Amino acid sequence: AQRVTQPEKLLSVFKGAPVELKCNYSYSGSPELFWYVQYSRQRLQLLLRHISRESIKGFTADLNKGETSFHLKKPFAQEEDSAMYYCALSVSGGSNYKLTFGKGTLLTVNP
Amino acid sequence: NAGVTQTPKFRILKIGQSMTLQCAQDMNHNYMYWYRQDPGMGLKLIYYSVGAGITDKGEVPNGYNVSRSTTEDFPLRLELAAPSQTSVYFCASRRAGDTGTGNTIYFGEGSWLTVV
Numbered sequence: 001a002q003r004v005t006q007p008e009k010l011l012s013v014f015k016g017a018p019v020e021l022k023c024n025y026s027y028s029g030s031p032e033l034f035w036y037v038q039y040s041r042q043r044l045q046l047l048l049r050h051i052s053r054e055s056i057k058g059f060t061a062d063l064n065k066g067e068t069s070f071h072l073k074k075p076f077a078q079e080e081d082s083a084m085y086y087c088a089l090s091v092s093g094g095s096n097y098k099l100t101f102g103k104g105t106l107l108t109v110n111p
Numbered sequence: 112n113a114g115v116t117q118t119p120k121f122r123i124l125k126i127g128q129s130m131t132l133q134c135a136q137d138m139n140h141n142y143m144y145w146y147r148q149d150p151g152m153g154l155k156l157i158y159y160s161v162g163a164g165i166t167d168k169g170e171v172p173n174g175y176n177v178s179r180s181t182t183e184d185f186p187l188r189l190e191l192a193a194p195s196q197t198s199v200y201f202c203a204s205r206r207a208g209d210t211g212t213g214n215t216i217y218f219g220e221g222s223w224l225t226v227v
Contacts, residue, residue: 009151044154044201044218086153098144098169099216103153 002027002062004089006102014110021072021105023087031089033063033070034099038084047085048072057081064102077109113137117202117219124192124226132187132222134202141207143185144216145169145177147198154201160185179219192226 003026013019025031033050048056050063050070061072070087087102118133119148135216141162146169156169160179174196176188189196202219210219 006153043220044203046215046217049215098142098156098159100156101146101154103151 002031002091002100004087004102006085006087008105009103010075010106010108012108012110015079016076019074019077019081019107019109021085021087021107023066023070023072023089023102024090025070027068027089027091029091031091033061034088034090035059035061035070035072036086036088036101038086038104041080044086073081077107079109079111082107082109092110115202115204115217115219117200117222118153119222120220121223122225124189124224126190126194126226128194129188129190130192130224131189132202132224134187134205134219135183136185136187136202136217137183138206138217139182140204140217141182142205144181144203144205145175145185145187146201146203147171148201148221149198157187157200165182189224194226197224197226 005024007022020110035047036044037047038044048061059074061070063070084104084106086104088099115136126187144159145157148154155171157175158177162165163179163182166179179185200222203216205216
C-alpha cells in the first residue's frame with residue numbers, strides 16, 4: 001500500500017529565509033507526486049505536480065526516486081506563503097484512481 | 112465555471128440525526144471523492160467513485176454512505192451522526208486520465224460539520 005510521510009507538523013521561518021517542506025513516500029511502482037496548499041479556511045488547491053517540473057509562486061519540488069522524496073522548496077519565503085501544505089501521491093492505472101495524502105505541514109512565515 | 116460545489120458549508124447535528132452533504136461538479140469529471148480532514152491527521156478518503164453508478168470505499172467509510180446516480184452529483188450521507196464524525200468534509204473531482212492535467216484533483220470549499 002502507498003504511504004506519504006510529512007515528518008514536520010509545524011515549520012516556522014522568517015520572511016526571506018529559505019524553506020523546505022519534506023515529503024517521503026513509499027510505493028513500489030511509479031507514483032505521481034503532488035503538493036497541495038490550503039490557505040486559512042480555503043479549499044485545497046494544487047500547487048505543484050512532479051510531472052510538470054514547474055515553479056509555482058517560487059516553489060519547486062524535485063522527485064528523487066532513489067530517496068523516495070518529493071521535498072518542496074522556496075529560496076525566499078514570503079508571509080503570504082503561510083498555509084497548510086499537503087504532499088500527495090497518486091497511483092495511476094487500474095481502478096486505483098485516488099490520492100493518498102500526508103498529514104500536512106503548517107508553514108508559518110514570520111515578518 | 113463553478114467547479115466543485117459543496118453544501119452546506121456549516122452544520123451542527125445532534126447525535127443520532129442523519130443528513131446529506133451535497134456535492135456537484137460541472138467539469139464532466141468521471142472521478143469524485145469524499146475526504147474528511149481532522150486536525151493533525153491530514154485528509155482521509157471516505158468514499159470515491161469512478162463514474163456514475165460506481166462507488167467504492169476509501170480508508171474510513173464506516174458511518175457513511177454514498178451514491179452516484181449522475182456524473183455531476185456525489186452526495187455523502189451520514190445515517191446516525193456521532194461525535195467522531197465532527198470534521199471538515201471535502202468533496203473533490205478529477206477528469207479521467209493518468210498523466211498531465213487529467214490527474215489534477217479539484218476540491219470543493221469544504222463543509223464544517225459538528226456533531227453534539
